[in-house]
Amino acid sequence: xLQAYWxxxxxxxxxxxxxxxxxxxxxxTNLILTLASVFLWQTAYxxxxxxxxxxxxxxxxxYTILSITISTIFVCDVQNTxxxxxxxxxxxxxxxxxxxxxxxxLAEDIxxxxxxxxxxxxxxxVFASIFFGIPWPASIQGFLLFLPSCLLSYAILWLLSAxxxxxxxxxxxxxxxxxxxxxxxxxxxxxxxxxxFFPDTVQTIxxxxxxxxxxQTPLGIYIGNTSIxxxxxxxxxxxxxxxxxxxxxxxxxxxxxxxTLIQGG
Amino acid sequence: MVSSFxxxxxxxxxxxxxxxxxxxEYPLFLFSWLLMIPIQYFSGIWMLKIIVDRFQALNGWDFPxxxxxxGLGLISHGIFVVFFINTWSMDHMVINxxxxxxxxxxxxxxxxxxxxxxxFIGLIDCIPGVIIFLYGCEIAGFEWxxxxxxxxxxxxxxxxxxxxxxxxxxxxxAFWTKRNGSMVGFALTMLERATMYPLSMYPFFLQALFTFIxxxxxxxxxxxxxxxxxxxxxxxxxxxxxxWTPLVGIICFLIASGIFRFGxxxxxxxxx
Numbered sequence: 001x002l003q004a005y006w007x008x009x010x011x012x013x014x015x016x017x018x019x020x021x022x023x024x025x026x027x028x029t030n031l032i033l034t035l036a037s038v039f040l041w042q043t044a045y046x047x048x049x050x051x052x053x054x055x056x057x058x059x060x061x062x063y064t065i066l067s068i069t070i071s072t073i074f075v076c077d078v079q080n081t082x083x084x085x086x087x088x089x090x091x092x093x094x095x096x097x098x099x100x101x102x103x104x105x106l107a108e109d110i111x112x113x114x115x116x117x118x119x120x121x122x123x124x125x126v127f128a129s130i131f132f133g134i135p136w137p138a139s140i141q142g143f144l145l146f147l148p149s150c151l152l153s154y155a156i157l158w159l160l161s162a163x164x165x166x167x168x169x170x171x172x173x174x175x176x177x178x179x180x181x182x183x184x185x186x187x188x189x190x191x192x193x194x195x196x197f198f199p200d201t202v203q204t205i206x207x208x209x210x211x212x213x214x215x216q217t218p219l220g221i222y223i224g225n226t227s228i229x230x231x232x233x234x235x236x237x238x239x240x241x242x243x244x245x246x247x248x249x250x251x252x253x254x255x256x257x258x259x260t261l262i263q264g265g
Numbered sequence: 266m267v268s269s270f271x272x273x274x275x276x277x278x279x280x281x282x283x284x285x286x287x288x289x290e291y292p293l294f295l296f297s298w299l300l301m302i303p304i305q306y307f308s309g310i311w312m313l314k315i316i317v318d319r320f321q322a323l324n325g326w327d328f329p330x331x332x333x334x335x336g337l338g339l340i341s342h343g344i345f346v347v348f349f350i351n352t353w354s355m356d357h358m359v360i361n362x363x364x365x366x367x368x369x370x371x372x373x374x375x376x377x378x379x380x381x382x383x384x385f386i387g388l389i390d391c392i393p394g395v396i397i398f399l400y401g402c403e404i405a406g407f408e409w410x411x412x413x414x415x416x417x418x419x420x421x422x423x424x425x426x427x428x429x430x431x432x433x434x435x436x437x438x439a440f441w442t443k444r445n446g447s448m449v450g451f452a453l454t455m456l457e458r459a460t461m462y463p464l465s466m467y468p469f470f471l472q473a474l475f476t477f478i479x480x481x482x483x484x485x486x487x488x489x490x491x492x493x494x495x496x497x498x499x500x501x502x503x504x505x506x507x508x509w510t511p512l513v514g515i516i517c518f519l520i521a522s523g524i525f526r527f528g529x530x531x532x533x534x535x536x537x
Contacts, residue, residue, distance in 0.1 A: 025447045036462070044317075044320040175291065177297050183308065197316070199315075
């Protein structure tokens with residue numbers, strides 16, 4: 001059973017590794033983004049007192065570099081895959097497969113994640129380290145906690161993406177709803193500016209939303225702004241969100257499957 | 266001359282009608298853009314506000330001035346994507362043979378390339394652009410005199426020409442290589458960071474690069490600094506930037522059209 005998923009993952013990994021030029025420009029784009037963001041922070045910190053909200057420039061530099069790096073690894077193509085397959089009517093052949101549809105798409109995304117790790121994240125970290133020094137974690141424990149926290153983050157992001165994908169079954173033409181969700185996530189997850197800098201009311205509201213647990217939680221643990229014990233609490237909240245979103249997705253999926261309409265083909 | 270001009274106008278307006286009808290075909294598609302673009306840009310300026318509130322003015326640019334700059338950069342981006350978006354997809358046209366079709370028609374090729382798709386959706390980029398810009402004018406105390414309005418129009422035209430020249434040159438690469446990868450995404454990120462945020466944040470090397478080699482600093486940064494009387498951190502020119510921007514724009518555009526024509530000589534069809 002697992003072999004089937006591993007095969008899908010492997011094929012996606014191999015396909016992605018063949019596109020070289022796209023990878024080159026993608027690394028360059030992310031590098032520009034990293035440089036520009038770090039320069040922005042350097043300007044903001046210039047002549048100031050050194051730490052703001054107990055974050056130093058070094059902390060925020062590490063935060064920014066890692067935030068952009070993990071965003072290249074967190075591949076959630078499921079929303080676009082569903083949208084595209086429904087538009088083209090190809091979803092029917094995927095339903096023929098003897099394994100669950102969504103699990104297939106997850107396997108594909110994981111394959112892409114592996115290839116991104118190799119050809120997007122790694123070069124970005126190397127170049128960023130050349131410019132700004134290696135972004136070390138605050139402590140070994142922090143680093144060890146960062147990894148499982150990232151996995152939970154990815155689970156939240158993927159489930160959100162799959163939920164948006166489900167909408168495509170109902171409306172046929174989803175348009176850019178996936179990107180709408182992505183832009184909201186980008187801001188409220190603290191991936192650009194950490195939520196610690198936001199006004200207090202926004203911070204309070206955000207505690208009850210899943211978004212800040214996708215980027216800010218693992219990154220906060222990594223740079224040591226979230227203590228180890230707080231880190232465990234935050235990871236428990238992450239796990240609760242994963243469970244909750246999984247239940248919603250499962251309920252939505254069983255209802256949606258009956259709605260499937262095959263276009264063309 | 267007059268009749269050929271009339272001919273071009275009638276072709277362009279016919280294409281524009283078709284393009285707009287095509288884009289209105291999927292209302293939800295339009296709606297999703299209507300949600301996404303404002304969210305993206307309003308959150309961008311909100312991030313700047315949070316940073317300035319928690320820290321300090323960015324190299325002497327306080328929030329009203331940043332808003333003015335951000336809005337000016339965004340408006341010129343918005344107008345650009347309405348009229349020139351086809352320069353983004355030149356590599357696709359080369360690969361799928363769409364470019365051959367343009368060569369067969371008895372009209373200017375660049376005109377056809379640009380006019381065949383008026384990106385009606387691009388107007389959505391102008392909505393947050395205009396709102397942010399007007400708000401910026403209000404809080405930064407921009408004086409709406411006739412001279413300033415005239416300067417503003419000249420700056421916008423110049424900025425759009427600089428953008429068009431940049432993307433045309435990038436698209437021309439596809440004549441040789443058949444593809445230019447995701448150069449467009451790269452250029453867009455670069456443009457956003459150099460035209461909507463103060464250029465003086467960056468190291469001297471980058472400032473020089475964006476002033477003399479790829480002159481995108483002229484799109485909004487230098488004009489905004491002049492309009493608001495902010496210290497732009499270096500470059501002093503004898504004449505007003507309102508004149509420099511259109512001049513630089515025209516020069517860039519002429520160079521780009523030269524590159525385009527040179528590239529076309531080397532163009533080989535990729536087959537059907």
